[in-house]
Amino acid sequence: MRIVLLGAPGSGKGTQAQRLVARFGVPQISTGDLLRSAVARGTELGRRAKAAMDSGQLVADEIVIGIIRERLGQGDAQDGYVLDGFPRNQAQARALATMLAAIGQPLDAVVLFEVDYAEIARRISGRRSCPNCGTIYNVHDASTLGITHCTSCDAGPLLTQRPDDNEQTVARRLAVYDEQTRPLIEHYRAQGLLRTIDAQGDVEEVTDRLLAVLPPA
Numbered sequence: 001m002r003i004v005l006l007g008a009p010g011s012g013k014g015t016q017a018q019r020l021v022a023r024f025g026v027p028q029i030s031t032g033d034l035l036r037s038a039v040a041r042g043t044e045l046g047r048r049a050k051a052a053m054d055s056g057q058l059v060a061d062e063i064v065i066g067i068i069r070e071r072l073g074q075g076d077a078q079d080g081y082v083l084d085g086f087p088r089n090q091a092q093a094r095a096l097a098t099m100l101a102a103i104g105q106p107l108d109a110v111v112l113f114e115v116d117y118a119e120i121a122r123r124i125s126g127r128r129s130c131p132n133c134g135t136i137y138n139v140h141d142a143s144t145l146g147i148t149h150c151t152s153c154d155a156g157p158l159l160t161q162r163p164d165d166n167e168q169t170v171a172r173r174l175a176v177y178d179e180q181t182r183p184l185i186e187h188y189r190a191q192g193l194l195r196t197i198d199a200q201g202d203v204e205e206v207t208d209r210l211l212a213v214l215p216p217a
């Protein structure tokens with residue numbers, strides 16, 4: 001299964017990608033996670049990416065395309081993957097198509113997550129994640145209301161909030177999505193790859209809708 005999850009920041013791509021990983025055993029490849037890890041480790045790449053991430057802009061194409069090229073070449077990605085947060089503009093989509101054509105492994109589907117802006121604001125303001133295992137929670141959801149510590153890993157550390165999940169940066173990230181990423185909807189629709197799901201509501205229900213549109217594993 002080689003799929004792309006497409007949608008605005010806060011539309012639930014990361015949460016649903018984690019569920020696909022658990023179910024199908026393919027890796028989640030999130031450029032946001034890979035970049036945050038590079039920033040946290042203080043690598044040269046992280047240093048180059050940090051300013052764009054802090055201000056809600058896209059990191060340079062050459063950096064993210066390089067990250068994806070390297071990641072797709074790793075052993076665990078040979079039987080499929082869930083791309084989360086890549087591609088984010090036309091140049092990245094073209095680079096991905098070229099990479100996949102070269103190895104004869106085209107995408108199976110692109111799933112668009114549809115969520116209205118009020119819900120995006122609610123999800124982003126409540127989003128917390130575990131610094132140890134990466135599990136994503138929402139402190140506004142009934143099942144995890146007010147949660148402070150991770151319940152998914154043994155360490156159970158205090159959950160953290162992403163530095164770019166603040167009001168000003170979120171506004172910029174949404175504008176960038178509208179300008180640069182939204183055109184990919186038509187790009188993939190024209191290729192017959194696009195599947196659209198209503199990504200509002202309960203996490204379980206969204207997972208069911210997602211599974212219903214995926215090609216057979």
Ligand code: AMP
Nearest residue numbers: 031032052053057058059064085086088
């Ligand atoms: P995300 O975790 O997907 O919301 O990404 C967080 C931030 O990482 C974004 O606001 C961008 O600054 C950067 N980023 C993630 N993926 C990409 C990408 N495909 N192209 C450029 N920048 C990216």
